[in-house]
Amino acid sequence: MSELIATPVVKNKFWVVEDRGNKIATIQAREDGGFVYVHDDQREYFPSTRDLKQKLNIKFGSITRKHKEDIKTIYGFPVKGKIYNQVFDVQRRLPIYTKQEKSKSFYCAGFYLIKFNNIWNEYFCPKNITLQRYQYLGPFKSKDEVQNKLKEIACS
Numbered sequence: 001m002s003e004l005i006a007t008p009v010v011k012n013k014f015w016v017v018e019d020r021g022n023k024i025a026t027i028q029a030r031e032d033g034g035f036v037y038v039h040d041d042q043r044e045y046f047p048s049t050r051d052l053k054q055k056l057n058i059k060f061g062s063i064t065r066k067h068k069e070d071i072k073t074i075y076g077f078p079v080k081g082k083i084y085n086q087v088f089d090v091q092r093r094l095p096i097y098t099k100q101e102k103s104k105s106f107y108c109a110g111f112y113l114i115k116f117n118n119i120w121n122e123y124f125c126p127k128n129i130t131l132q133r134y135q136y137l138g139p140f141k142s143k144d145e146v147q148n149k150l151k152e153i154a155c156s
Contacts, residue, residue, distance in 0.1 A: 004058045017058065027052065077110030077139050079125055094139060096128055110139030111146040113153075120153060122146050 006015040006027055017025040017037075025039040035052055037044045046052045049060060072079050074086050075095040085106075086097040095109040106128035113120045115135040122143070123130075130136075140146045 002057075004056060005061050006058050007061045015060070027058075074109040077141055079107075079109045092131075094128070094131065108139060110141060111143055112136050112138035112140070113146060113149060120150060122150070 002019060004017050004019050004024070006017050008015050013029045015027040016023055017027060017039075025037060028036045028038065030036060030045075033047070035046045035049060037046060037052060037056065046055070052058050053060070072083055074083060074097055075088055077095045079097065081099055084098045084101045084103070086095065088094070089096055096106050097109060098104075098106055107125050108128050108131055109125060112123045112126055112131070113136060114123050114126060114130065115121075120137075124143075126136075137149060138146070140149065
C-alpha cells in the first residue's frame with residue numbers, strides 16, 4: 001500500500017488526500033475532536049489523526065505556498081498575487097497586467113518558453129518587456145503544456 005498525503009486546505013479542519021498526485025479523498029475535522037475520512041461515497045469516522053495514520057498509511061503535510069496564495073487567472077491564464085490593470089494585447093495575443101495599481105511595469109499571465117542564448121527556458125508570468133526583447137512561445141495555461149512543447153522542440 002502506498003503512502004497517502006493529506007494536504008491541508010483549511011488549517012486543522014479540512015484536508016485533501018492524494019495518492020501519487022491524484023486526489024482520492026478528503027478528511028474533515030469534527031467538532032467532537034474526531035475526523036471523517038470521505039472516499040468515493042463512503043464516510044469513515046476516526047477518533048484521532050493517529051488512528052487515521054495507522055490504518056490508512058496517511059502522512060499529514062503542511063500548507064503549501066500554492067494554498068497560501070490563491071492562484072488567479074487573467075483570460076484563462078494563471079497568475080500569482082494581486083492583479084491590476086489587466087488588458088489583452090490583441091496583436092500579440094497576450095494577457096497583460098500589473099502587480100500594483102499605479103505600476104508601469106507590465107507582466108504577462110501564464111507560462112512561457114523564452115529563448116536566451118539559443119536555449120529555451122521556462123518562465124511563469126515574465127515581464128512584458130522580456131517578451132518584446134526575446135523570442136518566446138506562449139502563453140500556456142499549465143506547466144505540463146510548456147514541458148510538452150519543450151519536448152517537441154527538442155525532438156525537432
